[in-house]
Amino acid sequence: MIIRHAAMEDLKAVTELEAKCFPAAEAAGRAAFFDRxxxxxxxxxxxxxxxxxxxxxxxMATDEEHLTDAMYEHADMHSKDGAWQMIFGVATDPAEQGKGYAAALxxxxxxxxxxxxxxxxxxxCKERLLSFYGQFGYRNEGVxxxxxxxxxxxxxxxxx
Structure with missing residues (x-):
């Protein structure tokens, strides 16, 4: 298992993985990943x-305290020194789920x-994933x- 940061060369692979893991209405596309x-x-x-x-x-990192929909589309809202790390997506290939990859990552x-x-x-996250994130210490702040x-x-x- 290798964990590393992404590079532009990963654009095709991350776009394909996203499409496997999320419905079309929720999945980020190639242009969004390019900007990210x-x-x-x-x-x-x-x-x-x-x-x-x-x-x-x-x-992205930001000083904003809440994750907003605008952040998904505006990579320029990123602030390297921002106080909070926002998580846009956690995606694991459906054929590889249940093996602990998302937890390790x-x-x-x-x-x-x-x-x-x-x-x-x-x-x-969706309601069905509340307990998954709870195991890492995340607290549910409601809808x-x-x-x-x-x-x-x-x-x-x-x-x-």
Whole structure:
């Protein structure tokens, strides 16, 4: 298992993995990933197994306390020294789920974020994933104001 930050060369692989993992209304497309990779590659973690991308986590840093829908589309909102690490997506190839890849990657993201001196991490998730993120210490702050993809999202926060 290899965990590393993303680079522009990963654009095709991350776009394909995202499309496998999220409904079209929720999945980021090639243009969004291009902007994210250009703006914050060090806030984009990839997990490879046998030279295959199996899981990824990406998001921006900001001083904003809540994850907003605008952040998904505006990579220029990233602030390298921002107090909070936002998590836009946690994606694991459906054929590889249940093997601990997302958990291993999340532990790395948490450790990296803590070592950067940030206040913590914020993400939104669907109700069925509340307990998954809860195991890492994220606390449910209730239904988010997000309308991303037309789904109901819960804001989760891990404060250091």
């Amino acid at each position: 990779l250009a703006s914050f590659p060090d806030h984009f973690w990839l997990l490879y197994e046998d030279e295959k991308l199996v899981s990824m986590i990406n998001g 999340m532990r790395r993201v948490i450790a990296d974020t803590k070592s950067q001196g940030k206040k913590g991490l914020v993400l939104t 988010s104001g997000s309308e991303h993809g037309g789904a109901v999202w819960y804001e989760m926060r891990l404060t250091f």
